[in-house]
Amino acid sequence: MTGPSMLLFEALREPERLLALTAKDWNGLIRVGRAERLLATLGTRAEGLALPVRAAAILEEARLDAERGQDRIRFEIDRMAETLLPLGFPVVLLKGGAFLMAGLSPLPGREIGDLDILVPRDRIGEAERTLREAGWISVKASGGYDDSYYREWMHELPPLAHRSRGNVIDLHHNVLPPTGRLAPDAAGMIDRAVRLPGGLFILSPEDMLIHAALHVAYDGDFHGGARNLWDIDRLFRAFSSADAAFAESLRDTARAQGLMLPVRRALFLAQALYGTPVPAALSKRTDPVDILAKRKLQGRDRYGRQRTPVADFILYARGHWLRMPPFMLVRHLWTKWRARRREARDATRRTGR
Amino acid sequence: MKRVRLRIGPAIFELRSPFRSVLTEVEALYRRYPQNLDGEIFDFSVTGLPVSPWRRFLRPSIMFGGDFSLADIVPVEKRLGLLGFEMAINLQMALGYLRHIVVHAASAAKDDEAILITGESGSGKSTLSALLSYQARWRHMGDELALLSLETRPLLHPYPRPISLKNESIPVMESRAPEDRFGPLLTDTVKGDVRHLVPPQRAIEQMDRPALPKLVICPHFEAGREPAVRRMTESECYVRLSTASTNQLRLGERGFDAMVSLVKTVPAYDISYGSSEDALKLVDELWQQA
Structure with a gap:
């Protein structure tokens, strides 16, 4: 039997498969699609197919909502550009924002949550100050543990939300935390970035794929990975067909920064889920992390709930292990555990239950 | 786990909970609404789960959720479970229904x-x-x-x-x-x-x-x-x-x-x-x- 997660991946890859689904299949697919934030994408893939009326309505509503969300982000990018471009340093759109402004292949139906941007490390203070003066405010209490943690140990500042529109900007100076074992060359990425009409930049195709790969295969616990891998599949297919030498230049760019393993891992998983045509030079031998990640990515039930506790736990531990040295990890988990306990106590007191 | 499906106007909900008596109350309240929805595609899943495993039996308390949920939802005592489901259904409509x-x-x-x-x-x-x-x-x-x-x-x-x-x-x-x-x-x-x-x-x-x-x-x-x-x-x-x-x-x-x-x-x-x-x-x- 095909589980609901696999149904989603197969339908994204070959939308005609939707024509054969039973009502029960649809119910599982809709829950998993919502949980993975891929239902709108599926809606764009399924356009024109004769689907059951209710299924079509659900996909259409997700698709239109994602498009309205893209409008919101487009406006936020416009405001952000007006604020930051006069400062004279390159501002690089990452992920969804880049797909949106450059019209790249993962865009149709792509839900875009926050606006991620990359700026040169030595200008990030200036960028933050300028955004704050223009109406974006930090959502983390200044001087609190989270705020200090971001500033000291992360590759991005605490999220900045616009005070009236609520849209969030994540201001990055690198694509991975400096505490981790891998060190992407952010300055090089900015040098290689491609200028869009209007003055904002996006990463070069190679770096864009590397960034997406790091995000899914290295930084974190594969949560939400199905969507990141869909981005990777779409980007890889589009870049490869535009440039026959893309796979080679991707390999060279990744190797120069010591990032081959996450790139290979991400492509391996994209291939497992979506059949990405990965050339031999970028393939890899399966290791335990691949197996656990695949298990986790395929492991939602028909209510969209993650049903793989063991894989989740090991991958969560791995994510933190890669992110910080052991002593720091212990201190971090201790502080977070105490904060959670305090919150739970306060909540109990508030509700009296 | 008991399941109940409801249709209200254009939307179909599937309610799910181990608290059978609560869903029996829901069924009784909706007994005059459309029945036999088992073969249908439903719009929203709504759940009423115990706050923690022991709270299913000891001072039973239900946390409501669904396809769309908010971060700070307060649990509801079991005796008010019917009301909890009504609120959770409304929340799905408010957050997830975009056809009207x-x-x-x-x-x-x-x-x-x-x-x-x-x-x-x-x-x-x-x-x-x-x-x-x-x-x-x-x-x-x-x-x-x-x-x-x-x-x-x-x-x-x-x-x-x-x-x-x-x-x-x-x-x-x-x-x-x-x-x-x-x-x-x-x-x-x-x-x-x-x-x-x-x-x-x-x-x-x-x-x-x-x-x-x-x-x-x-x-x-x-x-x-x-x-x-x-x-x-x-x-x-x-x-x-x-x-x-x-x-x-x-x-x-x-x-x-x-x-x-x-x-x-x-x-x-x-x-x-x-x-x-x-x-x-x-x-x-x-x-x-x-």
Whole structure:
């Protein structure tokens, strides 16, 4: 039997498969699609197919909502550009924002949550100050543990939300935390970035794929990975067909920064889920992390709930292990555990239950 | 794990919980709604799960969730589980339903024309809606959420879930509606006493029949108040309905255009009154004029 997660991946890859689904299949697919934030994408893939009326309505509503969300982000990018471009340093759109402004292949139906941007490390203070003066405010209490943690140990500042529109900007100076074992060359990425009409930049195709790969295969616990891998599949297919030498230049760019393993891992998983045509030079031998990640990515039930506790736990531990040295990890988990306990106590007191 | 499916107007829900007795209460309340939905694709999954494994048996407490959820939801005692499911269903509509403009408003129809009643909680909206629901000439369409189609001159679509009566409106309706259409009396809820009233059978049978809005009113109940009427401007009506909507802004231009065309074509009044009789009289007068 095909589980609901696999149904989603197969339908994204070959939308005609939707024509054969039973009502029960649809119910599982809709829950998993919502949980993975891929239902709108599926809606764009399924356009024109004769689907059951209710299924079509659900996909259409997700698709239109994602498009309205893209409008919101487009406006936020416009405001952000007006604020930051006069400062004279390159501002690089990452992920969804880049797909949106450059019209790249993962865009149709792509839900875009926050606006991620990359700026040169030595200008990030200036960028933050300028955004704050223009109406974006930090959502983390200044001087609190989270705020200090971001500033000291992360590759991005605490999220900045616009005070009236609520849209969030994540201001990055690198694509991975400096505490981790891998060190992407952010300055090089900015040098290689491609200028869009209007003055904002996006990463070069190679770096864009590397960034997406790091995000899914290295930084974190594969949560939400199905969507990141869909981005990777779409980007890889589009870049490869535009440039026959893309796979080679991707390999060279990744190797120069010591990032081959996450790139290979991400492509391996994209291939497992979506059949990405990965050339031999970028393939890899399966290791335990691949197996656990695949298990986790395929492991939602028909209510969209993650049903793989063991894989989740090991991958969560791995994510933190890669992110910080052991002593720091212990201190971090201790502080977070105490904060959670305090919150739970306060909540109990508030509700009296 | 017990499962129950419900259809209210255009939306189908699947409710799921290990608290069987709570879902049995839900089934009883909805026994006159469409049945046999097992072969259907449903729109929203709604869950009522124990806060922690032992809280299934010890001081049972239920955490509600669904396809769409909010971060800071408060758990509900098991005895109020029916109310919890009602809230969780509403939340799915508010956060996830985007096929119509969802407005926090009551509605009723006469022939195929409709009245839309909007107002903050406590304004008398629910009571007025309940009063109209069991008046022979009105067809109840909904007491809490009104669904407007995304088109010029939008149509109002019924969402006739059981009417949620609060405090003083409970005895008012107990004298006007048959006893077998009431749910259990729930005491000591956040809103005081609550009792559900299943709308007349005609409202349920015709829950797929839309109506064209003809009148918008914004009620203000205040004991002893002399009846008064004030015509609202188009822009005031827009602001009232738009802020009472859970999703209009999210629907972008389509939502805006539909709402503007509604307020430009339908008269809107702010009404104040001190008794049920005055309220019904005002509504009748305004309906005649509209």
